[in-house]
Amino acid sequence: MTRPLRQAVGAHYGWKDWLAQRVTAVVMAAYTVLLLGIALWNGGIDYALWKVLFAHGAWKLATFVFMLALVWHAWIGVRDIWMDYVKPVGVRLLLDVLTVLALVACIGWTIQILWGGK
Amino acid sequence: MSTLDRPQPKPRPVYLNLVAIRLPLPGIVSILHRVSGAALFLFAIPLVLWAVQASLASPESFAALQAAFAHPLAKLLTIGLVWAYLHHFCAGIRYLLLDLHVGDDLAPARRSSMAVIAVSLALTLIVGVRLW
Numbered sequence: 189m190t191r192p193l194r195q196a197v198g199a200h201y202g203w204k205d206w207l208a209q210r211v212t213a214v215v216m217a218a219y220t221v222l223l224l225g226i227a228l229w230n231g232g233i234d235y236a237l238w239k240v241l242f243a244h245g246a247w248k249l250a251t252f253v254f255m256l257a258l259v260w261h262a263w264i265g266v267r268d269i270w271m272d273y274v275k276p277v278g279v280r281l282l283l284d285v286l287t288v289l290a291l292v293a294c295i296g297w298t299i300q301i302l303w304g305g306k
Numbered sequence: 307m308s309t310l311d312r313p314q315p316k317p318r319p320v321y322l323n324l325v326a327i328r329l330p331l332p333g334i335v336s337i338l339h340r341v342s343g344a345a346l347f348l349f350a351i352p353l354v355l356w357a358v359q360a361s362l363a364s365p366e367s368f369a370a371l372q373a374a375f376a377h378p379l380a381k382l383l384t385i386g387l388v389w390a391y392l393h394h395f396c397a398g399i400r401y402l403l404l405d406l407h408v409g410d411d412l413a414p415a416r417r418s419s420m421a422v423i424a425v426s427l428a429l430t431l432i433v434g435v436r437l438w
Contacts, residue, residue: 210405213398213402214402217395217398217399235361235365235368235369238361238368239362242362262343262346262347262351265340265344265347266343266344266347269340269343269344294351294352294355297355297359298355300359301355301358301359301362
């Protein structure tokens with residue numbers, strides 16, 4: 189009986205992070221260009237237009253997807269900074285945890301803004 | 307030949323004096339990519355979330371926010387973060403292109419890093435002038 193060869197070393201998450209960093213970047217760039225296009229098309233954004241825009245279900249979803257991409261992107265980037273400059277493992281773990289908590293809180297905040305009612 | 311006859315490897319210079327190191331242009335773009343990313347994480351994310359929340363709450367809070375951002379210090383901070391976003395954006399596009407092997411020879415890579423610095427500064431200037 190033959191079994192597939194097992195990878196003996198490495199967690200193999202490096203390439204996934206590399207790819208995620210690029211995919212999330214493209215998502216955020218697309219949202220940025222879209223928002224800029226809406227602003228230029230309408231010759232600026234006043235309160236009324238801003239309200240109408242954020243009342244749209246599609247825009248809420250697009251904004252939510254943007255924020256998910258941003259948080260994922262920021263996690264990889266900030267984690268890399270801690271990995272490069274913070275050598276003591278305990279301190280780095282603490283910073284990692286604080287980073288994750290802050291980013292998860294940002295997602296909660298985003299949900300409150302988008303679907304918080306009123 | 308025994309190991310003793312082998313020429314000793316020259317001691318390599320360990321030279322990490324950050325003030326004395328002269329980074330090539332692509333290196334400057336790279337470290338600015340990191341610095342701008344850190345600034346966006348620390349300042350732009352909470353500030354923009356707060357601003358969007360306030361701007362959507364009521365016409366009064368929208369107006370109050372506009373008034374708050376009319377302060378010169380707020381404008382300076384905004385211009386700084388706009389630069390961070392633009393630099394991160396332009397440098398990011400350059401990295402995506404390099405990944406696709408577009409312009410990854412030495413000369414074009416130097417030119418494109420110059421372009422990233424110039425375009426993000428020029429766009430920041432346009433936004434800054436409009437803001438002020």
